[in-house]
Amino acid sequence: MTSYRNFGVVGGGAWGTALAQLLAADGDPVLLWAREADVVAAINADHRNPVFLPDAALSPSLTATEDLAAMGDLDALLVVVPVPFLRAVLAQLPAGGAPLIFCSKGMEAGSFAFPIDMARDLCPGRPHAVLSGPTFAHEVAAGLPTAITLAADDADVAAALARALARPHFRPYVSTDVVGAEIGGAIKNILAIACGIVDGAGLGLNARAALISRGFAEMTRFGLSRGAQAETLAGLAGLGDLVLTCTSSNSRNFALGQGLGRGAAATELMADRRTVAEGAFSAPVVAAAARAEGIDMPITDAVARLVAGETRVADAVQALLSRPLRPEGR
Numbered sequence: 001m002t003s004y005r006n007f008g009v010v011g012g013g014a015w016g017t018a019l020a021q022l023l024a025a026d027g028d029p030v031l032l033w034a035r036e037a038d039v040v041a042a043i044n045a046d047h048r049n050p051v052f053l054p055d056a057a058l059s060p061s062l063t064a065t066e067d068l069a070a071m072g073d074l075d076a077l078l079v080v081v082p083v084p085f086l087r088a089v090l091a092q093l094p095a096g097g098a099p100l101i102f103c104s105k106g107m108e109a110g111s112f113a114f115p116i117d118m119a120r121d122l123c124p125g126r127p128h129a130v131l132s133g134p135t136f137a138h139e140v141a142a143g144l145p146t147a148i149t150l151a152a153d154d155a156d157v158a159a160a161l162a163r164a165l166a167r168p169h170f171r172p173y174v175s176t177d178v179v180g181a182e183i184g185g186a187i188k189n190i191l192a193i194a195c196g197i198v199d200g201a202g203l204g205l206n207a208r209a210a211l212i213s214r215g216f217a218e219m220t221r222f223g224l225s226r227g228a229q230a231e232t233l234a235g236l237a238g239l240g241d242l243v244l245t246c247t248s249s250n251s252r253n254f255a256l257g258q259g260l261g262r263g264a265a266a267t268e269l270m271a272d273r274r275t276v277a278e279g280a281f282s283a284p285v286v287a288a289a290a291r292a293e294g295i296d297m298p299i300t301d302a303v304a305r306l307v308a309g310e311t312r313v314a315d316a317v318q319a320l321l322s323r324p325l326r327p328e329g330r
Helices: 014-024 037-046 068-073 083-092 115-122 137-141 155-165 178-200 205-225 236-245 252-261 266-270 278-293 298-307 313-321
Strands: 007-010 030-033 062-065 076-079 100-102 128-132 146-152 170-175
Touching: 007 014, 007 068, 014 030, 014 062, 014 076, 014 137, 030 068, 037 062, 076 083, 083 115, 083 278, 100 115, 115 128, 115 178, 128 155, 128 178, 128 236, 146 155, 146 178, 146 236, 155 170, 170 178, 178 205, 178 236, 178 252, 178 278, 178 298, 205 236, 205 278, 205 298, 252 266, 252 278, 252 298, 278 298, 298 313
Parallel strands: 007 030, 007 076, 030 062, 076 100, 100 128, 146 170
Antiparallel strands: 128 146
16 A cells, blocks of 8 residues: 655745645644745744745644655645646756646646646656645644645555655545546636636625536536536635635635735836736636537636736626526526
């Protein structure tokens, strides 16, 4: 029976740091790679990540490095690099057979590739998995109860990784639907921006509930067209994550949408930010993929145009409300 004991985390943002702390909290050694020298120095000297997760006290058994080659001798790697930068990082990973567990969410512009698609291209021969579900980084780092989906093509790999990652307060549910887990994670971020817009523009709770419901219909259409399982999209990695990020300003995507709803420009809201609202990158990519495949995703398309500054909130809302009436299941 395969077991994984020595974990590394590739990516020192809030989510990467939280996952590293989850694994190191019991005193197990965990190595975290970060691009930012100040983050590496603060983790090693002060056991803090003041840039991305300032309120979390980190275990002394968690150490950080700027040297990607140092990740070569570990049993498994959690990869938490934003999708626009992921291909470049994967190309520099040291060779090896350790599983890669992808924790970032989104599609690559141009190729329409998900993280696992990139890994199959750049890191063949390794087991690949996806970790996705309703999680706020600060809650995971604090040890609050969390349930999440761990999906891998190989059910045995998924089960072994789930056993290794599980903690009393952190419960992975195993799946073999990698496609569904990745699509749910990517699209929920887009819909969180849309719900933030509704909140920022003062459009009310009725509108937000309707948007979550109709947004989930978009997620389902897109997912089923690409071979995802309906059960996955209705589970933790889809609907569960959608509910979390669409109802709290703790979500970076929701907070970005709030700013847009209040009239700020996306370029202004995202300027000088070291944290990433993944939905801002995913929206135009998913919208383009949906158009290319003939999938109706009006909310996703509206968010893409708002992020690009191509329309105003009032005009986007009016366009959605004036669409032809249709049966709810479509």
